[in-house]
Amino acid sequence: MTSNITFTMIKPDAVADGHIGAILGKISEAGFGIKALKLTQLTVADAKKFYEVHAERPFYGELVEFMSSGPIVAAVLEKENAVDEFRKLIGATNPAEAAEGTIRKLFARSIGENAVHGSDSDENALIEAQFHFSGREIF
Numbered sequence: 001m002t003s004n005i006t007f008t009m010i011k012p013d014a015v016a017d018g019h020i021g022a023i024l025g026k027i028s029e030a031g032f033g034i035k036a037l038k039l040t041q042l043t044v045a046d047a048k049k050f051y052e053v054h055a056e057r058p059f060y061g062e063l064v065e066f067m068s069s070g071p072i073v074a075a076v077l078e079k080e081n082a083v084d085e086f087r088k089l090i091g092a093t094n095p096a097e098a099a100e101g102t103i104r105k106l107f108a109r110s111i112g113e114n115a116v117h118g119s120d121s122d123e124n125a126l127i128e129a130q131f132h133f134s135g136r137e138i139f
């Protein structure tokens with residue numbers, strides 16, 4: 001796998017709000033290829049592990065509860081400079097501060113229920129992709 005990949009989840013709010021198709025459309029229009037894709041649901045243990053860097057933050061409990069509350073779409077995406085390009089496409093963590101036209105500005109409910117996840121480094125993109133997908137699910 002090259003470093004031109006990032007990992008994303010369409011979070012439970014955006015799945016429940018019916019935005020899977022629109023968000024995948026934005027991702028595709030922005031020039032990302034799909035290397036892996038599935039509808040799945042995190043257990044509480046999965047969500048705790050995935051976000052364990054935030055374990056000491058006051059919102060950790062809420063975050064774990066939310067991320068395990070319903071189905072998500074997990075995907076591995078490919079583009080040159082994928083991590084940075086994808087974080088530009090999704091916008092700021094808080095949708096109220098996200099730029100016009102970004103996925104979070106368009107589809108997020110709030111700072112906690114913010115529609116999508118995007119990896120923050122090449123190293124974490126690989127770790128997160130492997131957390132969700134087996135080798136034969138990544139193309």
Ligand code: ATP
Nearest residue numbers: 054059063092093111112113114116117118119120
């Ligand atoms: P993500 O890692 O999901 O792509 P991010 O990198 O923009 O988001 P982080 O700082 O890594 O933001 O926070 C992880 C997630 O924790 C956020 O996406 C959001 O769902 C939640 N979160 C962050 N800050 C807050 C907050 N102040 N209150 C509630 N939830 C928060």
Ligand code: MG
Nearest residue numbers: 117118119120
């Ligand atoms: Mg993050």
